Amino acid sequence: MDISIRLKAITDMVEKCNCCADIGTDHGYIPIYLIQKEICNKVIASDINKGPIEKAKKNIKLEELEKFIQCRIGGGLTTIKPGEVNSAIIAGMGGNLIRDIIEESKDVFKSLDYLIVQPVQNPEILREHIYTEGYEILEEDLCIDENKYYEIMKIKYNNKIQKVDTIFYEISKYLIDNKHPLIKEYVVKKIDKYEKICHAISEDTKLARNRRREVKDKIYRLKELLLCL
Numbered sequence: 001m002d003i004s005i006r007l008k009a010i011t012d013m014v015e016k017c018n019c020c021a022d023i024g025t026d027h028g029y030i031p032i033y034l035i036q037k038e039i040c041n042k043v044i045a046s047d048i049n050k051g052p053i054e055k056a057k058k059n060i061k062l063e064e065l066e067k068f069i070q071c072r073i074g075g076g077l078t079t080i081k082p083g084e085v086n087s088a089i090i091a092g093m094g095g096n097l098i099r100d101i102i103e104e105s106k107d108v109f110k111s112l113d114y115l116i117v118q119p120v121q122n123p124e125i126l127r128e129h130i131y132t133e134g135y136e137i138l139e140e141d142l143c144i145d146e147n148k149y150y151e152i153m154k155i156k157y158n159n160k161i162q163k164v165d166t167i168f169y170e171i172s173k174y175l176i177d178n179k180h181p182l183i184k185e186y187v188v189k190k191i192d193k194y195e196k197i198c199h200a201i202s203e204d205t206k207l208a209r210n211r212r213r214e215v216k217d218k219i220y221r222l223k224e225l226l227l228c229l
Ligand SMILES: C[S@@+](CC[C@H](N)C(=O)[O-])C[C@H]1O[C@@H](n2cnc3c(N)ncnc32)[C@H](O)[C@@H]1O
Pocket: 023, 024, 025, 026, 027, 046, 047, 048, 049, 052, 074, 075, 076, 077, 090, 091, 092, 093, 101
């Protein structure tokens, strides 16, 4: 089965293992790919909603992979017992939701060799949480799929709190240190996004002035960072 650039970048981070869980599986493409490419022996495809699980089941049946992929319904990592899987993936959800899923099932998160997360919105909120909780960032990647940038992080439970400059919540230190080929254009894109946000704040309330100052500060810090890339 062919998968999108985003899903391929996610599955590229999965190491050969016995069992992986895909949380918020929807279409089930990730589990199907992981089995077909013999990356995992088994996959648990989990989703909070019945509709997506029915869709995943249909796609799994079409590929005749029912023996290798088990579908479960439930929220976040609550469908997984600690130690049941080697790794897990949470992709295509907002950074806030991914953070809440991790915290809701900390025992499961602690038992994983690693968790791959791919936030579609607010990656900076998730990265701030990872740093402030002291979780370990093992690897990161960035891809463009249909003109949209996607950040992917491979993390692991730890409690070594690292003080990092807050600009690294916005832009991955890992991707900068590893000179990712898309990092420069990604910073430019972020500057553009914040400039648009800044122009859109038109009111003259104290709240709006504070928000404008905050956004302008981010733009300034991102431009500073750009000069070093
Ligand atoms: C946009 S789809 C992403 C599908 C796939 N993971 C991907 O990256 O292409 C989001 C999926 O997450 C599911 N979802 C939303 N909140 C969830 C939660 N708390 N726990 C598990 N699944 C959830 C939705 O039902 C939906 O199927």
